[in-house]
Amino acid sequence: MSDNKKPIISAVGLSKVFRDFWSRPKAKAVNDIDFEVYEGEVIGLLGPNGSGKSTTVKMILGLLYPTAGTLSVFGQSPRAVETKQQVGYLPEESYLYKYLTAIETLDFFGALFNLSAEERRNRSDQLLEMVGLSHARRRRVGEFSKGMARRIGLAQAMINDPSLLILDEPTSGLDPLGCKEVKDLILMLKKRGKTVLITSHLLSDVEDICDRVIILYGGKIRATGTLNELLTVTDANRITTPALNPAVTDKLISILRENLSGDEFTFDHPRKSLEQFFLEVISQAKAESIETAGVVGGGKIAEYLTENQTPEAILNDLTRNTDKVTAAEPAVKREPAENIEEENKAIERLTADATAVEKTAETQEKPAEIAAKAEEDLSKANEKLKDLLS
Numbered sequence: 415m416s417d418n419k420k421p422i423i424s425a426v427g428l429s430k431v432f433r434d435f436w437s438r439p440k441a442k443a444v445n446d447i448d449f450e451v452y453e454g455e456v457i458g459l460l461g462p463n464g465s466g467k468s469t470t471v472k473m474i475l476g477l478l479y480p481t482a483g484t485l486s487v488f489g490q491s492p493r494a495v496e497t498k499q500q501v502g503y504l505p506e507e508s509y510l511y512k513y514l515t516a517i518e519t520l521d522f523f524g525a526l527f528n529l530s531a532e533e534r535r536n537r538s539d540q541l542l543e544m545v546g547l548s549h550a551r552r553r554r555v556g557e558f559s560k561g562m563a564r565r566i567g568l569a570q571a572m573i574n575d576p577s578l579l580i581l582d583e584p585t586s587g588l589d590p591l592g593c594k595e596v597k598d599l600i601l602m603l604k605k606r607g608k609t610v611l612i613t614s615h616l617l618s619d620v621e622d623i624c625d626r627v628i629i630l631y632g633g634k635i636r637a638t639g640t641l642n643e644l645l646t647v648t649d650a651n652r653i654t655t656p657a658l659n660p661a662v663t664d665k666l667i668s669i670l671r672e673n674l675s676g677d678e679f680t681f682d683h684p685r686k687s688l689e690q691f692f693l694e695v696i697s698q699a700k701a702e703s704i705e706t707a708g709v710v711g712g713g714k715i716a717e718y719l720t721e722n723q724t725p726e727a728i729l730n731d732l733t734r735n736t737d738k739v740t741a742a743e744p745a746v747k748r749e750p751a752e753n754i755e756e757e758n759k760a761i762e763r764l765t766a767d768a769t770a771v772e773k774t775a776e777t778q779e780k781p782a783e784i785a786a787k788a789e790e791d792l793s794k795a796n797e798k799l800k801d802l803l804s
């Protein structure tokens with residue numbers, strides 16, 4: 415399918431053997447594999463535990479040396495500085511500095527890519543909104559729930575506006591709404607021409623977003639292809655229609671009976687996926703303004719990211735410059751500095767109330783009423799923030 419596309423990653427005879435203390439081969443983690451990843455595709459690297467996914471990813475990132483074979487990323491060695499500038503990485507395990515706040519975390523990673531202070535601030539604000547963490551910008555990431563840590567990790571992976579994103583288990587620890595948002599985000603990035611490589615154990619997530627998959631087992635590629643190639647059952651047919659009236663149904667069944675034996679066909683109603691059903695139930699509950707004593711901010715995150723085209727617009731801004739990011743040329747168009755200062759002060763004032771409530775809730779063992787009040791206040795602050803930033 416990708417004959418006319420440019421390979422971003424190209425591996426030939428790629429192998430990695432881990433050795434023990436005496437240099438004896440211990441594990442053939444990756445065993446002579448060939449594959450290519452093309453520009454603009456979302457590719458899933460799948461396989462059971464220990465099949466070599468993370469080892470392959472670490473070689474692509476230049477964190478591990480291959481034992482044999484060749485591997486090029488953007489036509490160069492994975493270790494080249496130019497290559498690293500174009501790659502964003504969400505690791506499998508949390509690697510965040512727990513004493514930094516969300517905003518400081520993004521600022522820190524932006525500084526690693528030599529982005530100017532203004533650029534870092536602009537991007538951090540937009541990324542926090544995009545992943546639904548604006549309300550927690552001044553909270554330490556050490557206090558974050560697993561889902562929140564995943565979100566800040568995703569924002570971090572995008573701070574350098576990478577052309578290639580490598581996401582190790584991006585949806586792990588997220589609730590179904592969070593999963594949906596991350597999947598939508600990945601699809602939006604694809605629309606912007608980004609290439610995304612994900613590893614996941616959650617096959618339904620992979621099925622929803624990947625164009626192509628590579629299935630590893632014992633360090634070898636066992637299957638590869640587009641989902642259509644791999645999953646379409648070509649020796650069966652399915653016709654989906656609106657609900658038919660009984661006369662038409664009888665006619666249809668009699669035609670099928672004339673041509674097929676009884677056990678060769680089934681006639682039933684299609685089923686929606688559990689994910690689809692779950693999302694419908696939750697959005698219905700939200701529409702009816704049903705109270706929840708769930709995670710403070712969790713509901714807000716979902717609301718924000720599913721609202722209108724706002725995340726798209728933010729992404730438009732963030733990915734406007736698809737070439738390599740330079741500190742000199744800001745990729746995000748903003749107001750002059752005085753206005754930003756003003757804006758920040760206003761944001762500070764608006765978030766102060768919410769932060770105070772959050773702190774009270776933390777120090778006084780978070781009774782349900784305080785959590786509910788915090789959620790209400792956060793919601794108001796978020797609405798005002800959105801107005802300000804739009």
Ligand SMILES: Nc1ncnc2c1ncn2[C@@H]1O[C@H](COP(=O)(O)OP(=O)(O)OP(=O)(O)O)[C@@H](O)[C@H]1O
Binds near residue numbers: 442465467
């Ligand atoms: N640093 C290491 N030293 C020795 N062996 C290793 C090392 N890293 C990985 N391995 C071995 O290489 C093989 C592949 O491991 P890898 O972490 O790549 O698997 P994975 O597919 O990412 O698994 P998981 O789904 O559990 O994350 C395993 O047998 C593992 O024990």
Ligand SMILES: [Mg+2]
Binds near residue numbers: 467468469506
């Ligand atoms: Mg792994």
